[in-house]
Amino acid sequence: MKIVRRTLLLCAVAASLAGTAGAQNFGFGGAAGIVNDVGGDVEFSGFKWGDANGWFEYKMEKSTVFRLTYGSMWTQQSKSESVVTTPDGSVSVPQLDENVNYGIVSVSYLFWEGFFTSGLFAGIGGYGMRPHEVPVGFEPFADEKETVFGWHAGVDGEFQVSRQVGVVMRFTYHNVSAHPHRQFVTADGGAVFRF
Secondary structure, eight states, rough: OOOHHHHHHHHHHHHHHHGGGTTTTEEEEEEEEEEEEOOOOGGGGOOOOEEEEEEEEEEEEEEEEEEEEEEEEEEEOOTTTTEEEEETTEEEEEOOOEEEEEEEEEEEEEETTTTTTEEEEEEEEEEEEOOOOOOOOOOOGSSOOOOEEEEEEEEEEEEEEESEEEEEEEEEEEEEEOOSSSEEEEEEEEEEEEE
16 A cells, blocks of 8 residues: 555656646556566466556656556466475465556656657566465465565557557566565556657
């Protein structure tokens, strides 16, 4: 909950500065897409529907954008659908779901290519690990409910529909300092509106 309040506060401060800025220096957008837990094996078949986010951005310079993002990934807990060895023998753990809520701050460097803009970005933020309830008897295999630090990096692209509207594609790697350590890749598509 602290992440949400801090993100909203930062958005409010940035929005209050909008009156003093030039045209199209500010924008907001939203995207949704797929997520893959890449902490173990990396497989393209691991991508499943389950990421949504919204952001507020400020164009600091011609090629540099500062972005505040809040989102949520719907994924599985670290021991979900695995076989765990215990002193009493092997246990097949059922599917254990969780939400990973995040509030992140990014800086993006843009490359203008006519009607298309590509970019590289990176940043830091907070991640809220929110495991769903687990079936009786599987509590020892559940992830902890915790709020932790993480960093992210990625690439994005934008097709300009008009001076104010763009269609966005974004691939993001999230490295989360949870217990156990988690890593995710998201692939999202969405839109941005600038003012």
